[in-house]
Amino acid sequence: MYLLLSGCQLGYYGQAVKGHFSLMHQREPVERVVADPDTPAPVRQQLILVEDVLRFADRDMALPADGVYRGYVHLDRDAVVWNVMAAPRFSFEPKTWCFPFVGCLSYRGYFQEQAAREEADKLAGEGWDTYVGGAIAYSTLGWFDDPLTTPMINRSGPALVELLLHELVHRRLYIADHTRFNESLATMVAREGTLRYLAHHDLTVDLDRWRRRDRARDAFLDLVGDTRDKLAALYAGELPPDTMAARKAALIEELRRAFRARAEAVPGLDAYGGFFEGTLNNARLNGVHDYYGLVGDFQKILLSCGGQWPCFWERVDALAEELE
Template sequence: MLRSSSGALDLFLRRLVPLLLGVLLNGCVSVSYYGQLATGQLQLLQARKPVPEVLADPATPPALRAHLEQAEQARAFASEHLKLPDNRSYRVYADIGRPFVVWNVFATPEFSLEAQTHCFPIAGCVAYRGYYSQGAARGAAALQKQQGLDVYIGGVEAYSTLGWFDDPILNTMLRWGDERLATVIFHELAHQRVYVQDDTAFNESFATFVEQEGTRQWRAARGLAANTGDDSRQRDQFVGLVLASRERLKTLYAAPLTEPAKRAGKQAEFERLRRDYRVLRDTQWKGVGPYDAWINAPMNNAKLLPFGLYDQWVPAFAALFAQVGGDWQAFYQRVETLGRLPLDQRHQALRSIPPVGAGSPRD
């Protein structure tokens, strides 16, 4: 049985509070920020129910029941076939009554694409701060804007506590459809399997590869045809546009120009990105633009930060998986070995992995 609310509180006090107190005593961040993290995580723990209990409840809506039944099958596949952690994560459900579980706030200087980083227990240093309240995220963003920073707020539907708690399937995850729900379960469990502090690109690329290969195998196990890849191709093309724009901005900011000239060049680059997107949409996507809302909204440096983090090293991990003949346990061992290297050596090792050849195994 899942722990009761008092049990969840006891677990919370034993695991999380000592870490938060240690950080607060060292003066790393404000009491109010860590207070909202603690409150938000505790509310999440208290909202959980075992999936079998939700399925057995006659009042459970049919649509929710169907989603959770599919999620149960994907969760079992994750441990049995993908060799991901076999624990209670994603075997519990929580309805938190809002569209996102947290809102991440990204910030950069006006003429830089270097993120303002923040360091935390367990997770290490990351390029954002997370807030369980949208209002709190907006308040933090407003303060950073007053300091002259570029700021962007992004809603997050799911995250991993890296095995410290039993992470639930959230109501925020259910609007994607059953296959996308399965891929997120694979992705988040991958973070529990391997996680390296202070290397977001490594962690996210690894989890993204596990998600992609896991989904391919999940479809094959159910006798479904391989995904056509149209959505993935569009995403890759869009990310390519954004990364190219980011490189041009880096060149602009490094140039010996006045601030007004850089400011004008920055806005001109954002307009170029919008034009390039529209050309791509109208010539290759038949006029249907899944990223229209994003591209037409206000633009700044911070909004470009998340791009590239999730897929920078995916080809290297795919090649590594092929090298071990598709053996998941051997693959994880190789990834763990890479994770123990110093950052520069780790990235050099990833760059040196030969790309997947035509004869690589894809069982």
């Protein structure tokens, strides 16, 4: 997830700049934190892992790992930024916010949760479907030395590897006005890179749990994708708004029931309970589609390259040039 230091109002510019530079001011060099005897052992272990992952990313995946994640900031919160997403009541065409240099995005990031929720409430009052989600990391796309934070390292080893690779992909390639391309690319590359890292590094991994997580994620995506397709078909019709709203609500409830039934058969799927029991609307479903909608396409490119990253990046760069 990347945070952009701009916006349509001066107040938004102010909070973004203040929030980012507050983190930059608080950061401590990773080597100093690692060497400090008062640093908790789990924190030290994760920071050492970060260094190794950065070397792997640079050497084996052609990802830009220089000048990033060399500082650490301790935060007493679960997220670094909160992102607002919005979409019309009867469409999956997302609301976008446009910024200098990076184009338009389907979300807007805030360093204060309350500010994000106030923006979402304002948009909801205008008739938009809205969602506010906390992000544990963000990228400035190479403009700054992005810091590590407590929410980032408070993860399992494999999850931290995947997160770091995801964020580094954003530094490697970013296309203005193409959120789905950017996020799906980062999701696929990070997942494949994590599997390769785990195969050659001494990192304790419960492989059975990892496989259950994969099956649960696939079941989750099937459920969401099926409902999204049904809703898109509904929105393409010419029903009266009240009728469409009622059928939309019925499909959302059908999704919740399908999840509860599927969770009994798929181990690990219950971990997505918060998603299905929370806010479910066009904005929330768009968020999932942004991260996974093109993953299969990028997997096919990597497969056609025999799993070789230089070939993969050459073809993805060519694709990006066509989109720009």
